[in-house]
Amino acid sequence: MSIVTEKQAKKILTKVLAFSKADECECNLNGQLTGNIRYARNTVTTAGEVSDLTLAVQSTYGKKVGTATINEFDDASLEKVVRRAEELAKLAPDNPEQMPNLKPQKYGKMNTYFDATAKVTPEYRAKAADDGITPSTKNKLVASGFLTDSHTMSAIMNSNGLFAYNVATNVSFSATIRTKDGKGSGWVTRDYSDVSKMNTATASKIAIDKSIASVDAKELEPGKYTVILEPAASVGLLGRLVNSMGQRAADEGRSFLSYKAKENEKNPPKNKLGEKMFDERVNIYSDPHHPEVPTPSFAGDGAPVGRTDWIKGGKINTLRNTRYWADKTGAKYNPTATGGNQWIMSGGKDSLEDMIKDTRRGILVTRLWYIRQLDPQTLLYTGLTRDGTFYVENGKIKYPVKNFRFNESPIVMLNNIEALGKPVRINGNMVPPMKIRDFTFSSLSDAV
Amino acid sequence: MERRDFIKLTGAGVGGLILPITGNIVSAEQLLDRPMDVVMKKQLADIALNAAKSAGASYADARIGRYLNQFITTREKVVNNVVNTESAGIGIRVIANGTWGFASTSKITPESIAKTAKQAVAIAKANSKFQTEPVRLAPVKGVGEVSWKTPIVKNAFEIPIKEKADMLLNVNNAAMDTGASYITSVLFLVNEQKYFASTDGSYIDQDVHRLWAPFFASAVGKSGFKQRSSMGNPVGMGFEYLDGKKEDKVYVDGANIGYNNSYDMVEDARNAGKELQKKLTAKSVKPGKYDIVLDPAHLMLTIHESVGHPLELDRVLGYEANFAGTSFATLDKWKSKKFQYGSDIVNLFADKTQAYSLGHVGYDDEGVKTKEWDLVKNGVLVNYQATRDQVHMIDQNESHGCCYSQSWRDVQFQRMPNVSLKPNQKEDLSANDIIKGVEKGIYIAGRGSFSIDQQRYNFQFGGQLFFEIKDGKIVDQIEDVAYQSNTQDFWNSCAQLAGKSDYRVGGSFFDGKGQPPQVSAVSHGCPTTRFNNINVLNTKRKV
Numbered sequence: 001m002s003i004v005t006e007k008q009a010k011k012i013l014t015k016v017l018a019f020s021k022a023d024e025c026e027c028n029l030n031g032q033l034t035g036n037i038r039y040a041r042n043t044v045t046t047a048g049e050v051s052d053l054t055l056a057v058q059s060t061y062g063k064k065v066g067t068a069t070i071n072e073f074d075d076a077s078l079e080k081v082v083r084r085a086e087e088l089a090k091l092a093p094d095n096p097e098q099m100p101n102l103k104p105q106k107y108g109k110m111n112t113y114f115d116a117t118a119k120v121t122p123e124y125r126a127k128a129a130d131d132g133i134t135p136s137t138k139n140k141l142v143a144s145g146f147l148t149d150s151h152t153m154s155a156i157m158n159s160n161g162l163f164a165y166n167v168a169t170n171v172s173f174s175a176t177i178r179t180k181d182g183k184g185s186g187w188v189t190r191d192y193s194d195v196s197k198m199n200t201a202t203a204s205k206i207a208i209d210k211s212i213a214s215v216d217a218k219e220l221e222p223g224k225y226t227v228i229l230e231p232a233a234s235v236g237l238l239g240r241l242v243n244s245m246g247q248r249a250a251d252e253g254r255s256f257l258s259y260k261a262k263e264n265e266k267n268p269p270k271n272k273l274g275e276k277m278f279d280e281r282v283n284i285y286s287d288p289h290h291p292e293v294p295t296p297s298f299a300g301d302g303a304p305v306g307r308t309d310w311i312k313g314g315k316i317n318t319l320r321n322t323r324y325w326a327d328k329t330g331a332k333y334n335p336t337a338t339g340g341n342q343w344i345m346s347g348g349k350d351s352l353e354d355m356i357k358d359t360r361r362g363i364l365v366t367r368l369w370y371i372r373q374l375d376p377q378t379l380l381y382t383g384l385t386r387d388g389t390f391y392v393e394n395g396k397i398k399y400p401v402k403n404f405r406f407n408e409s410p411i412v413m414l415n416n417i418e419a420l421g422k423p424v425r426i427n428g429n430m431v432p433p434m435k436i437r438d439f440t441f442s443s444l445s446d447a448v
Numbered sequence: 449m450e451r452r453d454f455i456k457l458t459g460a461g462v463g464g465l466i467l468p469i470t471g472n473i474v475s476a477e478q479l480l481d482r483p484m485d486v487v488m489k490k491q492l493a494d495i496a497l498n499a500a501k502s503a504g505a506s507y508a509d510a511r512i513g514r515y516l517n518q519f520i521t522t523r524e525k526v527v528n529n530v531v532n533t534e535s536a537g538i539g540i541r542v543i544a545n546g547t548w549g550f551a552s553t554s555k556i557t558p559e560s561i562a563k564t565a566k567q568a569v570a571i572a573k574a575n576s577k578f579q580t581e582p583v584r585l586a587p588v589k590g591v592g593e594v595s596w597k598t599p600i601v602k603n604a605f606e607i608p609i610k611e612k613a614d615m616l617l618n619v620n621n622a623a624m625d626t627g628a629s630y631i632t633s634v635l636f637l638v639n640e641q642k643y644f645a646s647t648d649g650s651y652i653d654q655d656v657h658r659l660w661a662p663f664f665a666s667a668v669g670k671s672g673f674k675q676r677s678s679m680g681n682p683v684g685m686g687f688e689y690l691d692g693k694k695e696d697k698v699y700v701d702g703a704n705i706g707y708n709n710s711y712d713m714v715e716d717a718r719n720a721g722k723e724l725q726k727k728l729t730a731k732s733v734k735p736g737k738y739d740i741v742l743d744p745a746h747l748m749l750t751i752h753e754s755v756g757h758p759l760e761l762d763r764v765l766g767y768e769a770n771f772a773g774t775s776f777a778t779l780d781k782w783k784s785k786k787f788q789y790g791s792d793i794v795n796l797f798a799d800k801t802q803a804y805s806l807g808h809v810g811y812d813d814e815g816v817k818t819k820e821w822d823l824v825k826n827g828v829l830v831n832y833q834a835t836r837d838q839v840h841m842i843d844q845n846e847s848h849g850c851c852y853s854q855s856w857r858d859v860q861f862q863r864m865p866n867v868s869l870k871p872n873q874k875e876d877l878s879a880n881d882i883i884k885g886v887e888k889g890i891y892i893a894g895r896g897s898f899s900i901d902q903q904r905y906n907f908q909f910g911g912q913l914f915f916e917i918k919d920g921k922i923v924d925q926i927e928d929v930a931y932q933s934n935t936q937d938f939w940n941s942c943a944q945l946a947g948k949s950d951y952r953v954g955g956s957f958f959d960g961k962g963q964p965p966q967v968s969a970v971s972h973g974c975p976t977t978r979f980n981n982i983n984v985l986n987t988k989r990k991v
Contacts, residue, residue, distance in 0.1 A: 036963070038770075040767045040769055040770065041580075042580065043579060043580045043581075044575050045767060046548070047571065047574075047575060048550065048571070071554070088530075092527075093613075095528070122574070129578070142766060144766065144767075145770050148963075175770060178766070178774075185769075187770075253629070253673055254630065254668060256991075258673070369902055370902075372897045372899040373897055374897050374910060375928075375988070376673075377673065378989045378990075380987060380991075382897065382930070384899070384902075384906065386901070405901075405906055407908075407985070411991040412989075442932070443932055444906070445906035446901075446903070446905040446934070447776070447903035447904075447906065448903065
């Protein structure tokens with residue numbers, strides 16, 4: 001019993017709340033059923049399934065909070081976990097940032113569950129591995145990869161009568177195919193809520209083609225280049241930008257969004273909300289109801305989450321915050337939906353291929369790797385290209401080039417946009433292929 | 449690491465500290481419950497081994513584990529959270545038809561264990577269809593019933609929560625008093641109670657303790673903000689690590705205080721506040737070539753990334769190609785016996801036996817007695833890190849004992865042991881002695897940003913504190929420093945090592961690897977070390 005129905009969840013959580021003697025009580029029920037397969041050196045290395053159901057109970061007395069969890073569901077266990085949370089709450093020091101539980105909320109329809117994904121079998125996973133292994137063996141290549149599928153449920157109920165429930169499915173696949181001599185390497189990743197959209201054979205073919213095409217890479221001098229970033233290449237830098245848009249850090253002076261007051265400025269703002277920081281084509285938002293990247297439309301405390309525009313027309317439009325910080329500063333509460341910080345960057349209509357055709361000189365980047373922050377004030381990051389980096393000239397891929405280390409900021413990137421293509425799903429987000437001018441490569445890497 | 453394995457522990461806002469937690473949240477007193485009786489564990493393990501053998505396994509091992517964690521997080525004057533977790537269960541690994549199979553369960557009853565063992569065998573048999581070469585295990589002689597315990601002095605779980613929370617609040621006050629604007633401090637405690645049994649005839653009971661007490665401070669000035677994190681290390685010790693003994697302090701003239709086998713966290717926080725104020729006005733580094741002197745709390749991470757990871761045999765062979773990558777240190781380089789990994793003063797060794805280290809255990813997670821071995825000797829690559837099923841691939845017949853799993857739930861696999869740089873064997877030089885010999889250089893203390901390619905050639909590292917060296921003396925605190933190099937070039941530029949009195953052990957508490965990902969904790973010992981003519985960048989950028 002790891003995925004319980006809405007009715008079952010309501011029954012369990014109602015019973016839990018009936019045991020509560022605290023001022024307030026909130027309970028979360030989370031179930032997961034996941035499966036995976038991993039392969040390397042043209043053979044399956046590990047495969048497994050995990051199932052789990054956990055109940056977390058948070059009890060509050062005034063500003064004192066205690067939390068306890070359990071994974072047994074008989075009446076005695078349910079009462080035990082409530083008593084334990086209450087004992088911990090009584091022992092805890094006051095938490096001045098503790099907010100009262102929310103009242104009942106209304107949520108839009110959630111389309112996060114796909115039956116086909118919930119029914120993925122070990123045989124399906126084995127075939128996904130074989131889709132890389134067999135053609136690689138035939139082509140004298142070496143395949144490695146990983147597929148994981150999940151079926152999850154989450155439910156919240158609190159002593160004010162709030163109740164939220166959702167079931168979701170996801171599947172993600174990645175493969176790295178290398179030439180036997182180690183001179184070429186190609187990579188691909190795909191993730192969907194609905195597994196019927198997944199084609200591991202065509203995806204594996206991309207990694208195979210890239211591994212063959214990347215053999216004998218030429219050296220280009222490091223420097224500033226026009227780059228075509230595949231969605232998998234820009235998702236890491238853009239995600240870090242979106243995740244850095246917290247209001248509290250900005251208000252405290254510890255963010256790239258902190259406002260630097262001018263001398264003698266009266267009542268300066270604390271943060272850069274409303275300021276235009278990027279090219280006007282930059283629009284980044286979250287939307288739990290997006291058909292390609294659906295997420296539950298409630299936050300961890302049960303607050304409803306709708307579409308939120310973080311960056312609109314290049315301007316900082318919304319900052320993420322907690323209910324406490326929103327209350328303290330008089331701002332609107334902008335929470336994150338459970339299931340992660342999903343975001344969507346708008347783009348154009350061109351495919352990656354169209355963008356290559358329109359490029360006179362540039363570098364096509366498959367992915368960026370080992371991204372680490374150098375300066376939180378400028379969001380300067382370093383990292384490397386990996387698994388397929390190519391020189392593009394007069395609309396065609398000319399030859400593979402050696403991998404580069406980059407030192408670049410997504411703030412600079414989003415001011416140097418040449419073109420944005422049609423967004424595709426990557427790691428639960430929607431990201432367009434992007435052509436960026438003056439992207440800074442600081443050195444060469446011998447890695448393949 | 450998958451999202452579901454993380455819990456956000458601090459109120460540091462978006463992008464705050466996120467840490468892996470496995471297990472259920474429990475009350476503090478439950479962490480002190482007595483571990484399960486060894487006689488009982490042996491009986492349950494035997495059920496697993498017998499069921500696996502009856503189902504057709506040629507080899508089986510069972511790990512009955514109880515994993516306890518305590519995390520206390522504070523911010524400025526507030527205790528954000530106290531979290532206690534417990535996770536218990538059994539993981540059963542088998543070989544059937546020459547193929548590995550694994551299954552685990554949290555239900556530690558005879559019926560459930562037998563069923564799980566059979567499931568592991570069924571998985572092995574199903575996967576054997578794809579097997580191209582059967583598993584070959586290096587021999588291990590059964591050790592019978594033995595036990596091992598981390599040599600702790602004070603069990604940190606037994607210290608009252610209030611005392612631990614007050615200590616962290618004192619740390620926060622110390623940093624805020626001297627110049628920090630904000631600070632988050634955390635105490636992590638880990639206790640792995642694990643029982644291993646195998647069909648080789650081993651029944652090994654181990655009680656492993658680890659502790660880490662980091663802080664993250666920042667200061668906001670007129671022109672921006674700066675950050676400084678703690679200089680303490682995660683360790684395989686009890687609460688005694690936080691005694692901050694005088695004999696464990698290393699004073700570098702004009703620069704920082706280094707910590708050896710105990711840590712004065714309040715003193716470090718006090719210094720962090722002062723150093724943050726200096727950082728706000730410090731001059732920016734002029735990029736170029738410098739001789740750099742790296743303190744052990746910094747160099748440990750460079751060793752981890754540029755020596756520890758590339759010499760993991762599973763990476764070298766391609767098992768990690770789809771995630772962490774492969775390695776430049778290929779088998780032909782090792783076979784040549786001439787591959788000059790570093791200069792001839794570079795001696796790097798692996799072990800899981802160093803006292804106070806994170807890797808310190810009596811036996812690994814496949815029942816192999818731990819030991820020490822050379823990886824790079826007089827600059828030449830001589831060996832890798834391997835497990836029982838890997839050593840035959842490098843023509844050896846004894847496992848190195850570096851198999852580990854983060855919990856009973858996950859399958860064990862090759863993880864990095866401690867990898868350390870030997871100190872100067874000829875002269876017992878101090879950090880100050882090393883700095884004295886540098887004409888134009890930079891001294892870097894503490895770990896900062898780190899990035900390295902998927903084959904471990906090209907890397908770039910930052911740090912916490914940077915000091916300009918002129919004519920053998922530290923003259924100024926500077927900012928915006930990162931150095932960039934290639935692993936082989938870098939280690940061949942190693943010019944001078946401090947001696948054994950300066951040797952210190954640092955580590956990484958949450959090193960990630962594998963799909964699905966697992967974390968492990970690993971230490972790296974080294975002395976203060978000089979590297980000549982290294983490319984230094986300036987990381988300041990206008991946006």
